[in-house]
Amino acid sequence: MKGTQKVVTMQNVITRSPMTGSTPHFSILIPLVSSVDRGLILEVLDALRDQAGNSWSYEAVLPDRRDDEISARIRRDYSEARLIRVPVGTPIPAMLTQALSAARGNWVAVTEDHCIPSVGWLNAFAVALRNPEVAAVGGPVRNAAHTTLLDRATFFCEYLAFHGHGGGGEGVVQPGGLAGMNFCCRRSDLSKADPTRLASEFWERSALPALTADGGSLFMDHSAMVRHAKSFPLSLFLHQRYLYSRAYAGLQLTVARRMVHAFLAPLLIPLLIMRHGRAALGSRGLFLKWLATVPLQLLFYTAWAWGEVVGAAWGPGDALGRIE
Template sequence: MSEDQPALSVIVAASDSLQAVAQTIRSLRAQNGIDRAELIVAADRARITPTANDPMAGVHWVAAEPGSGVPRLRRLGLDQARGSVVVFTEDSCLFDPDWISRWIQAFDDPTVAAATGPVEPAMGDAAVDWAVFFCEYASFLPARTRQAGPPSRLAGNNFAVRVTGTKTGLAALARAEIQENDVHRELRQRGAAIVEATTALARHVRRYTWREAVGDRFRFGLEFGRLRAQWHAKPLNAVAFLAAPAIFTAQFGRLTATIIAQRRYRRRFLTSLPMILGLLMAWSIGEALGWTWGPAPPRHSAGNGCDRADRTQAPATDRNRPPQGYTGERESV
């Protein structure tokens, strides 16, 4: 890997455990194209503390403030990235040996602004784990046939964005928390090229307790609801709690249609269905409450992720503008 300019920056948003991070890093170190990439791990310092062991040697470690979720961890990792293309993943994943090379190939075309990769389940037989997978990643299962047109979404644990060479920086990458839906929406509005990197496969391996699974879905729904509240008038937000049944129905309908279209894992879907319904209900209640309560208090970004000389300055919004003179933490482990 060139010390000055890696071809790729891989940002691992770590929210599980140190053991999970080490497993993900070992998978990345086995990559054929590792010499062309830099590895950055952003983790809540109250939950995950690095050790000077072999898997972590040389990894750029960002110690995040307690309570940081995945969108915030992406932000802090991006502040440290030096590659012209940034891949966002999580410590819930393992990868085939050519994963990095496939991502580099996906951006050989200079017009490509972003890409999403497929996600395959590899986490065992527990119904709760399958329920989480279906709720989060069913639409990113490897497709049997290539769909026409750009992808409709970006996989949260397996997507990439070009961060240099664009005329105008993305506001979605300048915020204190980076949401893949925001990135996708802004690029679509600009008419930018978004593609599927069909061979850049991530294998989802994380295991969950029932309490973790329900808590995560409620929290994710709450955060998304607060994000939606910015798009609507206050009178509509005030009665948004009534939307929970409609949100539940729409999500279940989309998920069921996806599994039918995929023609894969139907038996797993049926056996985990009671837990799927519980997770969808947790999300729906969270989203309705978040929509009703309105946007969360602003958090500040570290340098807006645009403090490198080779990156076009991205616009900062008032609610995400960083304090003067503030820089992100970076440790080499």
């Protein structure tokens, strides 16, 4: 996309595998990090087995900093999964980078241990990546944890920008248009990225920019949807918001800019209200649901802003290794 706008067209379905041999089509990287709803990874693995058509071979590469009874069950019942034990406190980007080093598939997909893929997930990725102009393809994130107002509020805070409500936004998207936990690319392309950056930064800030550095497009396909199924206790979500924003502010900025950032961080609260409110406006029903969560959103945004203040003023500390 250097200087000219690319037009990317896709076929709707692939009916047979384009590759043969022992190399899997996909390596699916899923860090095991969740401290609540730990069993959701089993639903993720079951959903991968139920992919439409079952025409794609895959391996699930699971860097694991939990090593618990769920890990033991995966070893016993899911032969397609390979667990890689990593120390407690290993940051998610470093876990993903280790998994990438162990991956054997032609394509690499990334998701989380509590995000359940739709039945057409792998096929949507395969269709898009048959086009050489597409550097990476992703899909929307929908909410599968909506029992309580808190469930809806945490989802809106974290994933509203990637909800894809109303079917809009499908096609070529700008940087920032794909979720870092629901995308797929060619392993050969991602392996060219700086491993130090991959291991130390959020992949939406390292992997996706590296993939598009040579002019490739980011593509959004609504068939590549995942359902976010994790229910956060309030205290855990507030702490995670703080850790994420502290890591983000502490890692991304020079010292001089961090000082300015710390001073301006309180402005994040009204800015986020406007940004998320605008994102919800695409659907009247969604906007009303988001509006009902605004009191909780203000609490989340306060933790978000405080994390930016601390990260900008004092650096990331160990925040990156405590994010789940």
